[in-house]
Structure formats: C-alpha cells, structure tokens
Amino acid sequence: MKSTPRQQEGVMLLEALIGILIFSLGVLALVAMQAVSVSTVSNARYRTEASFLANEILSQVWIDRGVNYANVASYTVTGGVGASTQSQNWVDKVNQHMPNSTAFPPTVAIATPASGGRQVTVTIRWKAPEATDVSNHTAVAFISDP
Numbered sequence: 001m002k003s004t005p006r007q008q009e010g011v012m013l014l015e016a017l018i019g020i021l022i023f024s025l026g027v028l029a030l031v032a033m034q035a036v037s038v039s040t041v042s043n044a045r046y047r048t049e050a051s052f053l054a055n056e057i058l059s060q061v062w063i064d065r066g067v068n069y070a071n072v073a074s075y076t077v078t079g080g081v082g083a084s085t086q087s088q089n090w091v092d093k094v095n096q097h098m099p100n101s102t103a104f105p106p107t108v109a110i111a112t113p114a115s116g117g118r119q120v121t122v123t124i125r126w127k128a129p130e131a132t133d134v135s136n137h138t139a140v141a142f143i144s145d146p
Helices: 011-067 069-075 085-097
Strands: 107-111 118-126 135-143
Touching (some): 011 069, 011 118, 069 118
Antiparallel strands (some): 118 135
16 A cells, blocks of 8 residues: 655645635525525515506506696695595505605606696605615606597
C-alpha cells in the first residue's frame, strides 16, 4: 500500500466542504430569487386589478354620458365616498379587491377644462401586505360632449 505524504492529508475533506458551501450559496440564491418573483407577481396582480377597476368606472361614465351628459358629475368620489349609487358601488368593489384601500381611499375627480367636455381622473391606492410603501394607479380620460 502506498502512503500519502503528510502534507496532503485532509485535502479531500476540505474540497468537499468548499463544494458544499458553494452549493449551499447557490440554493440560497435560488430561494431569494423565488421570494422576489412571488412579490413581483403579487404586485403585478394588484396593478392589473387596479387598472381593471379604473377602466370599469370610466366605462360607466362613458355609457352614462350618452344617456344623460349632466349625470357625469355624479361619479365624483372623494375620501372613499361616492356621490351616486353607481360610484359608491364602485368604491365598495375597490375596497373588496384592493388590500388596505380603505386606509387609502380611491378618488374620481371630474374637471371641466376650458376646451369643453369633462376630464375624469381616477386614482386607486393600495398597500400590499408585504409592501412598505403605498402603490397607486391613475387613469385619466377626456369625456366629450355628446
């Protein structure tokens, strides 16, 4: 049997430990990437939902515009309270679908620019459970006279 020189004893064990360390760091990096991915998907879901809800109220305003243009102003929402039944129903839907939206209520502002028509600005705010900051989505539409 051949004897190994004393200087080489334990080198294989050291190589194995370094290999396990490198593998462990790789696994930890994958777990961290998975956590970031889940957070990003959750944020995208909330942004999509906010966009859908903003487009929903804007669509209602457009439809009502054709029936009674004077009724467009009744879609105003301030401090999470709607000026009409339709806008209050929409606020309730926002509160149901968006996290912490009751603490950061949605708004629908309707302005009359000098050029005529109405400018409708919809702002939806929410704070995701894992987020530190409040997110928002703003949609602006110009509603012309019929």
